Amino acid sequence: MTTGSGGSQAGGNGGAPPVGGHGGASSSDSGGATGQGGAGGGTAGAAGVAPPTVDVSGRWGLFVFEDPVGVLVSQAADGTITGRGCTSGAPGVVPAQPEKPDTFYGCAPLSGRVSGREAWFAFGTPYEYRARVVVSADSQRMTGTLTASGATILVPLAWRRVAEDALWLDRGDFMRAGSMDDRYELTLIPEESVGTEFVAGTPYPIVYREHTIFGTLGSFWTDEISAVAAGSPLRVGPVPGTAPALPHSLSLDFDGAGFTGVTANTPSGGRYRFAVAKGLP
Numbered sequence: 524m525t526t527g528s529g530g531s532q533a534g535g536n537g538g539a540p541p542v543g544g545h546g547g548a549s550s551s552d553s554g555g556a557t558g559q560g561g562a563g564g565g566t567a568g569a570a571g572v573a574p575p576t577v578d579v580s581g582r583w584g585l586f587v588f589e590d591p592v593g594v595l596v597s598q599a600a601d602g603t604i605t606g607r608g609c610t611s612g613a614p615g616v617v618p619a620q621p622e623k624p625d626t627f628y629g630c631a632p633l634s635g636r637v638s639g640r641e642a643w644f645a646f647g648t649p650y651e652y653r654a655r656v657v658v659s660a661d662s663q664r665m666t667g668t669l670t671a672s673g674a675t676i677l678v679p680l681a682w683r684r685v686a687e688d689a690l691w692l693d694r695g696d697f698m699r700a701g702s703m704d705d706r707y708e709l710t711l712i713p714e715e716s717v718g719t720e721f722v723a724g725t726p727y728p729i730v731y732r733e734h735t736i737f738g739t740l741g742s743f744w745t746d747e748i749s750a751v752a753a754g755s756p757l758r759v760g761p762v763p764g765t766a767p768a769l770p771h772s773l774s775l776d777f778d779g780a781g782f783t784g785v786t787a788n789t790p791s792g793g794r795y796r797f798a799v800a801k802g803l804p
Contacts, residue, residue: 575602575637577658579665582613582685584692585654586744587730587737588669588676591691592652594633596644604635608646613685656682659763666741666765679769681742694733694745703751703781704732709740709797718793720768727797731775731782740787741769751777756786764790 578598585592593613596606607614610629635644637658642665645653656667665682668675685692709727721727729738734751736743736759749758760772770787777783785797 572602572636573639575639577637577640577642577660577662579604579637579642579658579662582615582687583665583682584613584685585669585680585682586692587735587742588671588680593685593691594644594646594682596633598637602637604633604637604642604644606633606644607631608633608644608648608652610648610650610652612690654682657765659765661763664763664765666769678738679741679766680737681744681765683744692744702779703777705781705801706730707738707782707802708800709785710800712796712798715796716794718789718791718795720789720791720793721787721795721797729785736773736775740773740785743773761788767791770795 575598579596580598581596583594583596585594590610591612592608592610594606594608595613595615596604598604607630609631614630629648629650631646631648633644633646635642635654640658640660641656642658643653643655645651650672651670653670654665654667655669656665658665663684666679668677669680670676683692707729709729711721711723711725711727713723727739729736729740734745734748736748743759743762747760747762751757755777757775757777758772759775760770762771764771767790770789772788774786775782776785781801782799784799787793787795787797789795
């Protein structure tokens with residue numbers, strides 16, 4: 524089980540990535556999670572459910588989380604969600620990779636709803652997972668908070684679609700540590716920034732691990748990040764927009780010791796420059 528990167532194929536205990544939930548881009552409360560740092564935004568279970576404007580039907584994988592959680596979702600016309608969720612791997616794989624028994628995967632029925640571009644769904648394996656997310660307009664990405672066995676993770680976790688012939692998301696050759704793998708704390712440089720979604724004096728922690736990025740600026744998978752061999756900066760995204768205050772692209776300057784500066788761009792047109800301190804406690 525690999526903590527934080529979501530690369531494990533073994534069942535886990537519903538752990539969280541090692542990033543604090545404070546200091547994220549401002550967004551609305553996501554299913555009762557308090558503080559800044561959530562990106563789901565939404566009113567899961569609240570009155571006034573709107574007609575769905577996206578379709579989440581299909582297979583999804585959650586990344587930058589201790590367990591490689593996967594779901595198979597069917598969405599009805601009224602936005603009702605049914606399906607199946609698994610602690611390790613996405614259900615419904617092709618015959619060449621048959622789904623293993625529930626005792627191995629920890630799979631269970633799933634239910635939820637889509638309202639506009641917001642969605643919420645839950646399943647118990649017996650570990651209980653409750654996701655509250657914002658779906659991109661093209662229905663290819665979901666970002667939000669996750670409650671696992673009663674603990675809500677406030678950093679914005681992301682879901683991506685899993686290929687029909689795959690067990691889970693493909694990490695390629697990145698299941699190994701690199702010299703830049705570490706925890707970083709970003710601090711806004713106001714005079715080099717445009718926008719109001721991030722503020723001076725607030726720490727914004729992120730983690731770079733196995734060519735994956737997660738933290739209060741969002742979560743980005745390996746194939747959304749340029750190769751280290753291509754040189755500085757690392758170029759991230761743009762990815763389909765979900766929560767409005769979350770960056771859809773990043774540029775990360777680096778040297779042999781790690782990141783030296785970060786630029787974030789948001790869908791609103793905001794451009795933010797951050798100073799970087801390496802090695803959070």
